[in-house]
Amino acid sequence: KAGVTQTPRYLIKTRGQQVTLSCSPISGHRSVSWYQQTPGQGLQFLFEYFSETQRNKGNFPGRFSGRQFSNSRSEMNVSTLELGDSALYLCASSKGGDAFFGQGTRLTVV
Amino acid sequence: AQKITQTQPGMFVQEKEAVTLDCTYDTSDPSYGLFWYKQPSSGEMIFLIYQGSYDQQNATEGRYSLNFQKARKSANLVISASQLGDSAMYFCAMRAYNFNKFYFGSGTKLNVKP
Numbered sequence: 001k002a003g004v005t006q007t008p009r010y011l012i013k014t015r016g017q018q019v020t021l022s023c024s025p026i027s028g029h030r031s032v033s034w035y036q037q038t039p040g041q042g043l044q045f046l047f048e049y050f051s052e053t054q055r056n057k058g059n060f061p062g063r064f065s066g067r068q069f070s071n072s073r074s075e076m077n078v079s080t081l082e083l084g085d086s087a088l089y090l091c092a093s094s095k096g097g098d099a100f101f102g103q104g105t106r107l108t109v110v
Numbered sequence: 111a112q113k114i115t116q117t118q119p120g121m122f123v124q125e126k127e128a129v130t131l132d133c134t135y136d137t138s139d140p141s142y143g144l145f146w147y148k149q150p151s152s153g154e155m156i157f158l159i160y161q162g163s164y165d166q167q168n169a170t171e172g173r174y175s176l177n178f179q180k181a182r183k184s185a186n187l188v189i190s191a192s193q194l195g196d197s198a199m200y201f202c203a204m205r206a207y208n209f210n211k212f213y214f215g216s217g218t219k220l221n222v223k224p
Contacts (some may be wrong), residue, residue: 035214042214098160106153
């Protein structure tokens with residue numbers, strides 16, 4: 001069965017721009033969560049969606065937002081990009097005890 | 111509060127030997143899951159093994175086993191017969207059961223020497 005798919009794999013954006021990242025979970029998985037990974041802060045939880053509803057939210061500014069569609073695919077959006085937003089963004093697809101991650105989107109803000 | 115601690119920033123192991131990566135955790139959730147993931151330089155987080163807090167037996171997946179000691183709140187990963195391809199970052203993670211919100215440790219960088 002297909003794994004978790006994140007697109008795009010790589011992105012370069014300029015400060016002040018906005019960006020949208022996509023995550024398609026494993027078929028049948030209704031929960032998607034997002035993480036930011038940086039060398040300094042490690043892996044930090046952004047938010048979790050379940051059946052199109054945000055169930056949990058981490059400590060990130062309002063510039064970071066997300067949504068989930070009826071087919072469980074999820075998007076996260078970052079507006080007014082800052083240099084510090086450069087990171088690997090990972091999403092995790094889950095059903096019950098299973099949890100699998102995508103390959104990540106590496107965002108570079110210049 | 112939930113917290114995961116990995117005290118080994120880096121480790122070396124000889125090819126074909128076994129290695130143990132340490133992980134301790136703290137949580138107030140009565141039911142939780144413990145995970146280990148491998149992250150090569152490509153960035154993908156690869157699932158290795160899972161242990162539920164109510165599982166009586168330690169989890170095993172091929173060359174990976176999880177040494178779960180609930181009273182000590184530890185969940186160490188044991189890799190038997192290390193291979194060169196095992197060189198990567200390893201993360202211990204925890205979440206409340208049925209919630210997709212992970213808490214991660216800081217990771218251990220494993221280097222397998224030929």
